[in-house]
Amino acid sequence: MLTQLSSAVLAASETAEHHVSIPMDPIMYGAIIMGVFLVLMFATISFQSVGQRHDATPEHVDPQRQFPNKHDHGQGIEG
Template sequence: MLATLLTTALTVSAQATGEEAPAPTIAPPFVIGITLFVVFVVLLFVTLSYTNLGRRHEATDEHADPHRQHPNKHDRHQGAPSH
């Protein structure tokens, strides 16, 4: 309710003063759109350039070291004595 009243008041005051000129921009809308498209395409290529990092080496299991300060809780007790 308050938002509707506020919007109506701003619309009425803008029409009363004759303010209907569009807000100024730094460039025409199509230039801004093309620039943003180019920026996102560059970011896409940067992202795609890192896709080979996961395929450099074969995946190997981590050695279960029982003397680690913070041991991995998901090693299924490979290096620990049986319970």
Template sequence: MLVQLLTAAAEAESNEAGTTALLVGGGIMAFFLLALLVTVSYTNVGRRHDAHAEVSDTHRQHSNKHGHH
């Protein structure tokens, strides 16, 4: 739908620079709207399960035991 509106605007205008600006701006806006929808769709992933304590892994290279000398 956005592409059809932009092409109709391109045919109606004789100003080539204005049409290019609308196409570029519309494309960027469409990209960020798509990125927004993807981001919002992944918000439920972290809410599926309750948080639990991390299991101690002895094979970890950095054990994160700060302050326990």
């Protein structure tokens, strides 16, 4: 069945060769993509200071935690 389908597709493609044009200039595709990336960049820049609003506070060490934070190298506040 696959052989019949592939031969039918091959026969159809050999007899009818038509070209499809794209709906707008290729430059416009680039301009639209560039505009989308600029909007994403401005959204990223606008939220740049969110992480700097408050001072960092140390995390207390919870011995009952299933996956304890091992990034403090034993310097955390003991609970």
